[in-house]
Amino acid sequence: MDELVTMTYSEAVREALAIAMERDERVFIMGEDVGTYGGAFGVTGDLIHRLGEDRVRDTTISELGIVGLGVGAAMTGMRPIVEIQFSDFTAQAMDQIANQAAKIHFMLGGAVNVPLVIRAPGGSGTGAAAQHSQSLEAWFAHIPGLKVVMPATADDAKGLLLSAIDDPNPVIVIEHKLLYKTSGEVRPGDTRVPIGVAEVRRTGGDLTIVATGVEVSRSLEAAEILAAEGIEATVVDPRTLKPLDTETIIAEVIKTGRVLLVQEAVKTLGFMSEVAAVLSETEAFVHLRAPIKRLAGLDIPIPYAPQLERAAVPQVDDIVAAARTLVQEW
Amino acid sequence: MTTPIVQDRDRARESLRTMWRIRRFEEAVEDLYGRGLMHGTMHLSIGQEAVPTAACQALNRDDYITSTHRGHGHCIAKGADLERMMAELLAKETGYCRGRGGSMHIADTETGNLGANGIVAGGVPIAAGAALSAKLRGTGQVALAFHGDGAMGEGAWHEGVVLAAMWQLPVVFLCENNLYGMSMSSERAFNLPQLSDRAKGYGIPGVTVDGNDLQAVYDVTAEAVERARNGGGPTFIEAKTYRWRGHSKSDKNLYRTREEIDEWRLKDPIVRFELETVEAGTLSEADLEAVRDEVRTELRGAVQRANAAPDARPDDLLASVYAEVGA
Numbered sequence: 001m002d003e004l005v006t007m008t009y010s011e012a013v014r015e016a017l018a019i020a021m022e023r024d025e026r027v028f029i030m031g032e033d034v035g036t037y038g039g040a041f042g043v044t045g046d047l048i049h050r051l052g053e054d055r056v057r058d059t060t061i062s063e064l065g066i067v068g069l070g071v072g073a074a075m076t077g078m079r080p081i082v083e084i085q086f087s088d089f090t091a092q093a094m095d096q097i098a099n100q101a102a103k104i105h106f107m108l109g110g111a112v113n114v115p116l117v118i119r120a121p122g123g124s125g126t127g128a129a130a131q132h133s134q135s136l137e138a139w140f141a142h143i144p145g146l147k148v149v150m151p152a153t154a155d156d157a158k159g160l161l162l163s164a165i166d167d168p169n170p171v172i173v174i175e176h177k178l179l180y181k182t183s184g185e186v187r188p189g190d191t192r193v194p195i196g197v198a199e200v201r202r203t204g205g206d207l208t209i210v211a212t213g214v215e216v217s218r219s220l221e222a223a224e225i226l227a228a229e230g231i232e233a234t235v236v237d238p239r240t241l242k243p244l245d246t247e248t249i250i251a252e253v254i255k256t257g258r259v260l261l262v263q264e265a266v267k268t269l270g271f272m273s274e275v276a277a278v279l280s281e282t283e284a285f286v287h288l289r290a291p292i293k294r295l296a297g298l299d300i301p302i303p304y305a306p307q308l309e310r311a312a313v314p315q316v317d318d319i320v321a322a323a324r325t326l327v328q329e330w
Numbered sequence: 331m332t333t334p335i336v337q338d339r340d341r342a343r344e345s346l347r348t349m350w351r352i353r354r355f356e357e358a359v360e361d362l363y364g365r366g367l368m369h370g371t372m373h374l375s376i377g378q379e380a381v382p383t384a385a386c387q388a389l390n391r392d393d394y395i396t397s398t399h400r401g402h403g404h405c406i407a408k409g410a411d412l413e414r415m416m417a418e419l420l421a422k423e424t425g426y427c428r429g430r431g432g433s434m435h436i437a438d439t440e441t442g443n444l445g446a447n448g449i450v451a452g453g454v455p456i457a458a459g460a461a462l463s464a465k466l467r468g469t470g471q472v473a474l475a476f477h478g479d480g481a482m483g484e485g486a487w488h489e490g491v492v493l494a495a496m497w498q499l500p501v502v503f504l505c506e507n508n509l510y511g512m513s514m515s516s517e518r519a520f521n522l523p524q525l526s527d528r529a530k531g532y533g534i535p536g537v538t539v540d541g542n543d544l545q546a547v548y549d550v551t552a553e554a555v556e557r558a559r560n561g562g563g564p565t566f567i568e569a570k571t572y573r574w575r576g577h578s579k580s581d582k583n584l585y586r587t588r589e590e591i592d593e594w595r596l597k598d599p600i601v602r603f604e605l606e607t608v609e610a611g612t613l614s615e616a617d618l619e620a621v622r623d624e625v626r627t628e629l630r631g632a633v634q635r636a637n638a639a640p641d642a643r644p645d646d647l648l649a650s651v652y653a654e655v656g657a
Contacts, residue, residue, distance in 0.1 A: 028466065054466065060496060065455045065489025072459020072473070075444055076394065078466060080459075095486065099449050100456065106651050107435045108445055109427030113653040144651045168653035195655075 004185035009151075010043050012158040012186050013119070013175065017044065017081065019190050020165045021051050024079060027165060030057035030066055031083030031119075040085045041121055041180050063092035067118065071101050074116040079165055086132045087120035087174060090139075101170040102145030113168040117161070123176045123214055123264055124313055130301035133309070135213065135265035140172045141242040141274070147171040147195055148241040152216035154184030156239055159193025167195060176214045198245035200252060204232025206327050207258035210249055210275055212238060215262040215314060222319035231327050233260075241271055249275060250284045257289040258326050264313045267296035290330030295322045335387075335545055336606045342613055343621060345387070345544055349379040349600045350625040352403040355412060356575075358629055359402070359419060359433075363579065369421055372433045373400040377574035380599035381506050382407035384547035385474060385569075388555045394442045394460040394473040396453030399434045400506075400573070401446030404476050409441035412628065416636035429642025430650065442471075450511075451481035454503065455490035461501035461558070472558045474502040474551075480511025482525060491532050491564065498563035502554040505566070506541060508573040513585035529566040541569030542599035572597070 007015070020027045034044040035058035048056040059066050063084055070080040084090050090097060101114050124133035140148045147169055151157040157175065164171035201216065202223055211219040216237045223233040236252050238244060253259045259279060261272035276292045279285060297313040314322075335341045356376045362368040375382075378400075386407035389395070397404040405415060410426070418425025419433055426436045437445030444460060447453040457475030464471035481487045482505065494501050505525055507516055522528060529536020535557070539546045547569050554565035572594035576583055583591070607613040 057497075060489075060492050062489035062492055064486050065458070065493045068452075068455020068486060068490055069459035069462055069493055072396075072444070072456035072461070073463040073466075074459075075456070076460045076463040078463045095449055095452060096455065100447075100452055104445070105653050107427060107431045108437045109425070109430050110650055110653070111426070111437055111439050112444070147652070167655055169655075 002188045005188050006183055007154055007186050008181055008183050009154045009157045010041060010180040012154040012184070013043050013161060014045050014047065015186070016158040016161040017047060018050065020162060021055055023190065026077065026079040027081065028055040028057065028078065029081045029083060030059050030070065032059055032061055032085050034058060034083050039083065041177060043180065044083070063089045064096055067093040067096035067101065070116045070118070071096055071104070071114055074114045075104065075112050079115050081117040081119060081165065084118060084120040087122035087136055088131050088134050090118070090120055090136065097140070097146070098143050102143045105169065106145055114170050115168045116170045117164045117173060118170070119173045119175060121177045122174045123178060124302045124309055125178045125214070127304060127306060127309065129304040133302035135263070135297065137174050137212070137241055138265060138269060138271050141271060145170065146242065148174065149195060149239060150174045150213045150241060151239065152179065152213055152237050154182070155186045156193050158186055159191055160195065160239065162190060163192045163195050171195070174213065178214050182217070193239065196240045196243045196245055198236055198238045198248040200234060200248065201237050202233065202235040204234050205256055206232045207260055207323055208234045208236060208252045208256045209260045209262060209319070209323065210236045210238065210272070211262040212241070212271060213264055215264055218314065218316045219262055219319055221316045222323060225316070225320050226323055229324070231323060233323060246278050246282070250279065250282050253279055253284045254287040257287050258330060259288070260293045260295060260319070260323050260326055262295045262314055262319055264297050266299045267294060268299050270296055272296060290326055293322060293326050295319060335548060336603070336610045337612055339612050341387070342607045343617065345383055346600070346603060346607070346618070346621050347625060348383040348407055349603065350622055351412065351628070352379045352382070352406050353600060354625050354629045355402055355406060355415070358416070358633055360575070362420070368419055370432050371578050372419070373578050374575040375400050375403040375573065377594060377598070378506055378508055378541065378571045379403055380544045380603070381504070381541045381547055381569045381571055382476065384544045385476070385504055385551045387548055388551035389472065389474060392442050393471050394444055394457065396444050396457040396460070396473070396475045397446040398453065398476055398478055399446065399448055399450070400478065401434070401436065401476070405436050405438060405443055405446065408438065408443045410436065410438040410443060412632040413635050416632050417639050420636050421642050422636060422639040423642045424636070424639040425642070451477060451484035451486040453477065454481060454487045455493070458490045458494040458499055458501050461494065461499035462497065464500055470559060472500045472502065472555050474504055474555070476504050476506060478511060479505060479507040479509070479516035479519070479525060480514070481505070482528070483511065483519060491534070491566070494564045495532050495534050498561065500558035501564045502551065502558055503564060503566045504551065505568045507568050507570050510577070510585065512577045515585070525568040526566055532566070534564045534566055536566040536568070538568040538570065541571030542597050542602060544599065544603050571599070
C-alpha cells in the first residue's frame with residue numbers, strides 16, 4: 001500500500017483534476033478565472049500551464065452559458081467539468097442544470113447521457129454575505145437526474161471528484177470554501193471514493209450525529225468535547241446526498257437510538273429533513289428512544305458581520321449543547 | 331457555383347419530399363389531436379417547412395442540430411424516422427423517447443439531432459457545447475441551433491452566442507423568425523429592422539433571408555456551415571417565415587389578423603417551390619403528384635404502425651432516470 005500524502009482539500013481537488021485530464025483526453029475544465037488566475041479559490045492553480053488553455057478554459061461571466069456548453073459537450077463525447085465560482089451563482093445557470101442536464105437522459109428515452117461535473121463551492125464563514133455563502137445542496141438533490149456529493153475531507157474531495165468525472169450522469173460537487181485550506185491525508189494516485197456510500201467517521205454508543213460538509217469536522221470536534229464529558233458519539237458523513245446511503249445511516253442510528261442531524265443549510269426543507277423522514281419511515285423509528293433532532297442554519301440569508309454570520313449556522317458549541325441535551329433528556 | 335436546387339432533379343425532388351413529409355406529419359398530428367387520439371400539446375410548423383429542409387441539406391449527417399418546442403420539422407429534415415416520431419407522440423413504447431418525452435423532446439442521435447427543447451433558447455448553448463466538443467475532438471463537425479425569434483429575448487441565447495464567438499466555435503445560430511414569440515411580435519419586441527442586425531454586437535456575421543425561399547436559406551446556411559467548418563466561427567441567420575397555425579392548441583389568434591394569416595398562406599413555401607421546379611422544367615406535374623402520393627402513403631403507414639405499437643410501460647420508470655455506471 002502506497003503511503004498517504006498530506007495535502008489541502010484544494011490541492012486534493014486539483015490533483016483529481018490533473019489525474020483525470022492526464023488519463024482521459026475527453027476531460028476538460030471550464031469556468032470563470034480557472035486559467036491563469038488559477039480559480040477564485042485557487043483550486044485550478046497551475047493546471048493551465050500543465051495542461052494548456054484548450055483543456056483549462058477561461059470563460060466569460062456566463063454561468064448559464066458555461067453549464068449549457070458543458071451539457072452540449074457532455075452529450076457529444078466529452079467529459080466536461082464546469083466550475084461555478086460560488087455555488088450561489090448556480091441560480092444563474094439553473095435552467096441548464098435542472099431542465100436540461102438533469103432531465104435529458106430520462107426525457108430522451110435513455111438515448112443520450114450527460115456526463116457533466118459541476119463543481120461549486122458553497123457555505124458560509126468568509127464574510128461574503130448573503131449572495132456568496134449559501135448551502136444549496138437541497139435544491140439539486142430535489143431534482144431527479146442529478147447526483148449530489150459533498151466532500152468533507154481532502155481524500156473525499158479527490159476520490160468523489162474522480163468518481164464524478166467517470167459517472168455517466170450529471171454530478172454536482174459541492175465543495176466547502178472553509179475546507180479548501182484544511183489539510184488531510186490523501187491516498188496517492190487514481191483512488192476513488194464511490195458515489196452513494198456514507199462514511200462512519202467515529203463510533204460511540206450514546207448518540208449518532210449525521211452531518212454534512214463543514215459540519216462533519218465541527219461534529220468530530222464536538223464529539224471530542226462530548227467524550228471528555230463521558231458522552232460518546234458516532235459521526236456519520238453521508239458524503240453523497242443523492243443517491244443517499246440510507247442503509248448506513250439507518251444502521252448507525254439503530255445502534256445508539258438517538259440521532260442529531262447537523263447541516264449548515266437553512267432548516268426548512270433541508271437535506272436533513274429528508275434524513276429525518278427516512279429514519280421515521282424505516283425500522284430505525286422503533287429503535288429511537290429520543291425524538292429526532294435537527295440542528296441547522298437559521299432560516300435567514302447569511303449575514304455579513306462575523307458574529308452574525310457565526311450565529312446563522314451550527315458551530316461546535318451548538319453541536320455539543322444539542323448532543324448533550326439529547327443524551328441527558330432522553 | 332453548384333447547380334441551383336430547383337434545376338437539380340434529385341435535390342428538387344428530395345427537397346419537396348422533405349417539405350411534404352413535414353407538412354403531412356404536422357397535419358396528421360393536428361388531426362389525431364383534434365379527434366382526441368393524441369395526448370398533451372403540440373406546436374406545429376406548418377408554413378415554415380422550407381427553413382429546416384434547406385438548412386439540413388447544408389449539413390452532413392453527423393453534424394449536430396438542436397431544436398425547439400416547434401421541432402418536428404427539424405427532426406424530419408435531419409432524417410428522423412416518421413414512425414418512431416409518431417409513436418412518441420402517440421405515447422408508445424416504440425417512440426424515440428419511449429413515451430417519456432413527447433413532442434417537445436424528440437432527439438435522434440443517429441442523425442446528430444441532440445433534441446427538441448421545451449425551454450426557449452435551451453438548445454442554443456447546448457449547440458455551442460456540441461461545437462466546442464467537435465472542435466476539441468477535431469472531428470470537423472458543425473452544430474446548428476434552430477431557434478425562434480422569441481429565443482432572442484433569453485439570457486441563454488446571449489450567453490451561448492457570446493461563448494461561441496469568443497472561442498470561434500463551429501456553430502450556426504439559425505433563427506426561424508415566424509414573427510411571433512407566442513403572441514409577442516418580434517417587430518415590437520426587439521426594436522430592430524432585422525434581427526441579424528444584432529450579430530454585429532456579438533462580433534459574428536449575420537444575415538437575414540426569406541425563410542420561405544428554399545434556395546436562399548440553403549445558400550446562406552451552406553456559407554455559414556462552410557465558414558464554421560473552416561475555422562471561421564459562428565454565424566447568425568435570420569430566416570423570416572410564418573406559422574400558419576396558432577402557437578399551440580390553446581391559441582385563439584387574438585394577436586394577429588385573419589388577413590395577415592391569409593396573406594402568408596399565399597406565400598406557401600411548398601407551393602412556391604413546386605411552381606419554381608415546374609417553371610424550370612425540372613419536375614413535371616406528374617412528378618409533383620408522385621411525391622405527394624409517396625409521402626401520403628408513407629405517413630399513413632407510419633401512423634398505422636405507430637398506433638399498433640405497444641403503449642409506453644411504467645414498469646422501469648425509476649430505473650430510467652440515471653444512466654448505469656460502468657455500462
